[in-house]
Amino acid sequence: MGARGDLTDTQWTRLEPLLPVGKKPGRPPIWTRRQLIDGIRFRTRTGVPWRDMREQYGPWARVYDLFRRWQLRDRARRSVGAAERGVGSTGFGIPAVYVGGPVQACQHD
Template sequence: MDPLERLLPSGRKPGRLPILTRRQLIDGIRWRTRTRTPWRDVPQRYGPRARVYDLFRRGSETAPGDGSSPNYRPKPTRRT
């Protein structure tokens, strides 16, 4: 083994490991949308409701042209 190899990082990223996967948060959004319940009723297995809602809000702000964006304005139609 090279003496410098011991000093190099082992390839793992530094920092805290993610506790919840993005998939769990998305499942929480889907559950809430399907059941039409308030955000406070999202089960804990999907993660903290604040994180689930934050992911939902950030996704809806950047959605392209489907009307879910707060800045969305439909194009006027021409009458012939």
């Protein structure tokens, strides 16, 4: 079972087909896309610095690299936005985040 806030199996089933398919052949990835996406979600939800990410999501640099590539290509907005419309109000929780400065996390009751 994943950590609190990680994608559910239902959410992942709906999101996975919307993600771009890699074009490079080679060795299989060590970290699954689901782990990396959960890492992005953890970081944007908590505001923790990239270097302080939990190890369960993979190396912080790999999670950041995926996030940054998506941000630059605008894939996160399009892919996740379409998936959220299919999931309903709970969504996937990957907001648009400015990475150039500090992010302040707030706690909700």
